[in-house]
Amino acid sequence: MSKPLWWQGAVIYQIYPRSLNDTNGDGIGDIPGIIEKMDYIASLGVDAIWVSPFFKSPMKDFGYDISDYRDIDPQFGTLDDFDTLIETAHRANIKVIIDQVISHTSDQHDWFLQSRQSRDNDKADWYVWADPQADGTPPNNWMSLFGGVAWEWEPRREQYYLHNFLSSQPDLNFHNPAVRQQILDEVEFWLQRGVDGLRLDAINFCFHDQQLRNNPAKPPEKRQGRGFSEDNPYAFQYHYYNNTRPENLGFLEDLRALLNRYPGTVSLGEISAEDSLATMAEYTQGDKRLHTAYSFELLVDDFSADYIRSTVSTLEQRIQGGWPCWAVGNHDVARVMSRWGGPNPSADLAKMVNAMLGSLKGSLCSYQGEELGLPEADIPFEQLQDPYGITFWPNFKGRDGCRTPIPWNPSGAEAGFSTGTPWLPITDAHRNLSVEQQDRDPGSVLNHYRQFMHWRREQPALRWGDIEFLDAPDNVLLFIRRHQQQTLLVAFNLNDHACQLALPEGIDALCGHGIEGAELAQTTLRLPAHGAFYGQGANL
Structure with missing residues (x-):
C-alpha cells in the first residue's frame, strides 16, 4: 500500500440517532443532539461517524423503512440541521457516513403507493410482484427474516409483493434499469450534500431470482443464525434465491463508478449471506465494487480465540487485496458485553474487547455505548418497541436491549438523555456506567477507549499492517x-x-x-x- 486512504484502518463510530441525545424533549434523539455531542465524539479518537437512518419514515422499523430518501424525518430535524452536522463534524476532522437502505422502501413511499394501484402504471414494475400459485398460495417458499412468509397479498393488483423484512418494507425490483438509475440518483443527492461515505444496509438483498425458485431446506444442525434467532423459520432455508444474486455485482460496479466521481468517499457494505466471508471478498474484489464490507461473523455468541482466528484468517485467504471491516456489535444484536461477558461483564473485558477490535487487520465499526462497556438492557415485554422482538418473544427478545439511550449522567430516569420520557427505558445498570461518572475515573472503560484509540492512531502496523x-x-x-x-x-x-x-x-x-x-x-x-x-x- 503506497498511501493509505482515510478509511483504511479507520475507527467508525456508529450512532443510532434515536438514542444518542435528545434536544427537544420528545424522548427521541435527534440530529441537533449529535451536533451537541460532537466534542465528546471527537474525544474518543474516532475517524468517522456512521449515522443510522434519519430519513422520512413511518418508523415501522425505526428508519430502515424509508418513505422519502431525500428528506429528514421531522423527529430527527431538518436538512439544514444535517448540513450543520456535516460542517460541525468536518471542523472536528471527523468524516460522516450515512446509512443507505436501498434494497427496499417503506410501503408509504410514493413509488410503492403508485405501484400497488395497478399492473400498468408508471411504477408497476418498480417492486417485486408475482402471481399466486393455482391454489392462491404465495409464489414460492421464501421466508421473511422478521417472521412468516416473504410475500404479502395486494388486492388492487391481485398479486403478491416480496418483502424480505417487514411486510411494510416491500422489495424494489433491481432487475428494472429505471429502479437502478433512480437509486443511484437518490445516493447522489447525499454525495452532493457532502457526505463522506455510505453504509449500505443489506446490500446483498438488492436482486432476487427472476425464476422465483424455491430455496432448499437447511438441516437442523446447520441452522446457525447470524443476526437472527435459530428458531426463526428464516434459518430453515439456504437463501440461494432471495438474495446474493450474481446480478448484484454489476450494480455494485455502477455504484462504485458514481462514488469515484466524488473523490475520498467510501462505500461500506453490510453482508449477511450463506457464506458471508466469501461474499465480502467477492463484493470488495478488484477495486471496482465496494471499498470495504463487514458481516455478522463476529456479532455472535462464540467468544473464543479459535473462532476469531479462524474467521479473520479465512477472510484474509479469500479477500485478495480487498479491505475488511470488523464489528463486534451494532443496533441489530445483543450488546457484546452480554454476549461475550455473561450477566456480570467486567470492565477489563470491555477494555480488552475494544482493544482487540482495534488490533485486527482492517477498519472497524464501534457501536455507541461500547466505549462505556454497556451490557444488554433487559426490556420487559410491555415496553418493547421492536416488531422483531414482539413477534419472537420470549425465545428472542429482539433488538431493543442494545438500542436504549446513552446514559450521560447517573441522575433521573432520563440519565441526561432527554427532558422527556425516553422512547426506551434506561436501566440502572446503564446509569451506573454513565459518561459523567466514567469521565471522572482515569481507569474507566471510557478513558481507556480514548487512550487506546489515540495511541492506535500512532501505530501504522495496527492501522494498515x-x-x-x-x-x-x-x-x-x-x-x-x-x-x-x-x-x-x-x-x-x-x-x-x-x-x-x-x-x-x-x-x-x-x-x-x-x-x-x-x-x-x-x-x-x-x-x-x-x-x-x-x-x-x-x-x-
Whole structure:
C-alpha cells in the first residue's frame, strides 16, 4: 500500500440517532443532539461517524423503512440541521457516513403507493410482484427474516409483493434499469450534500431470482443464525434465491463508478449471506465494487480465540487485496458485553474487547455505548418497541436491549438523555456506567477507549499492517502486525483467569495503550484475566 486512504484502518463510530441525545424533549434523539455531542465524539479518537437512518419514515422499523430518501424525518430535524452536522463534524476532522437502505422502501413511499394501484402504471414494475400459485398460495417458499412468509397479498393488483423484512418494507425490483438509475440518483443527492461515505444496509438483498425458485431446506444442525434467532423459520432455508444474486455485482460496479466521481468517499457494505466471508471478498474484489464490507461473523455468541482466528484468517485467504471491516456489535444484536461477558461483564473485558477490535487487520465499526462497556438492557415485554422482538418473544427478545439511550449522567430516569420520557427505558445498570461518572475515573472503560484509540492512531502496523496468527495456549489470541518499518506482537487473553505463554527472545513491551497488568520476564509473558500485551523486537 503506497498511501493509505482515510478509511483504511479507520475507527467508525456508529450512532443510532434515536438514542444518542435528545434536544427537544420528545424522548427521541435527534440530529441537533449529535451536533451537541460532537466534542465528546471527537474525544474518543474516532475517524468517522456512521449515522443510522434519519430519513422520512413511518418508523415501522425505526428508519430502515424509508418513505422519502431525500428528506429528514421531522423527529430527527431538518436538512439544514444535517448540513450543520456535516460542517460541525468536518471542523472536528471527523468524516460522516450515512446509512443507505436501498434494497427496499417503506410501503408509504410514493413509488410503492403508485405501484400497488395497478399492473400498468408508471411504477408497476418498480417492486417485486408475482402471481399466486393455482391454489392462491404465495409464489414460492421464501421466508421473511422478521417472521412468516416473504410475500404479502395486494388486492388492487391481485398479486403478491416480496418483502424480505417487514411486510411494510416491500422489495424494489433491481432487475428494472429505471429502479437502478433512480437509486443511484437518490445516493447522489447525499454525495452532493457532502457526505463522506455510505453504509449500505443489506446490500446483498438488492436482486432476487427472476425464476422465483424455491430455496432448499437447511438441516437442523446447520441452522446457525447470524443476526437472527435459530428458531426463526428464516434459518430453515439456504437463501440461494432471495438474495446474493450474481446480478448484484454489476450494480455494485455502477455504484462504485458514481462514488469515484466524488473523490475520498467510501462505500461500506453490510453482508449477511450463506457464506458471508466469501461474499465480502467477492463484493470488495478488484477495486471496482465496494471499498470495504463487514458481516455478522463476529456479532455472535462464540467468544473464543479459535473462532476469531479462524474467521479473520479465512477472510484474509479469500479477500485478495480487498479491505475488511470488523464489528463486534451494532443496533441489530445483543450488546457484546452480554454476549461475550455473561450477566456480570467486567470492565477489563470491555477494555480488552475494544482493544482487540482495534488490533485486527482492517477498519472497524464501534457501536455507541461500547466505549462505556454497556451490557444488554433487559426490556420487559410491555415496553418493547421492536416488531422483531414482539413477534419472537420470549425465545428472542429482539433488538431493543442494545438500542436504549446513552446514559450521560447517573441522575433521573432520563440519565441526561432527554427532558422527556425516553422512547426506551434506561436501566440502572446503564446509569451506573454513565459518561459523567466514567469521565471522572482515569481507569474507566471510557478513558481507556480514548487512550487506546489515540495511541492506535500512532501505530501504522495496527492501522494498515498485515496480520499473521501464531500458535498460543487455549483461548489466547496471538498475532503479528507488520507495516513497513514497524512490527508488533499482540496478545489477548480471552479467559477469565490468568495464563502465561512463551514469546521469542528480545521482545520489549510497549506502553501507552492503557491496558495494564501484563508481566514479561525474559521470554515468559503472564497475562491477567482479559489482559492484553503489545510488544516489539528484532526477532519478529
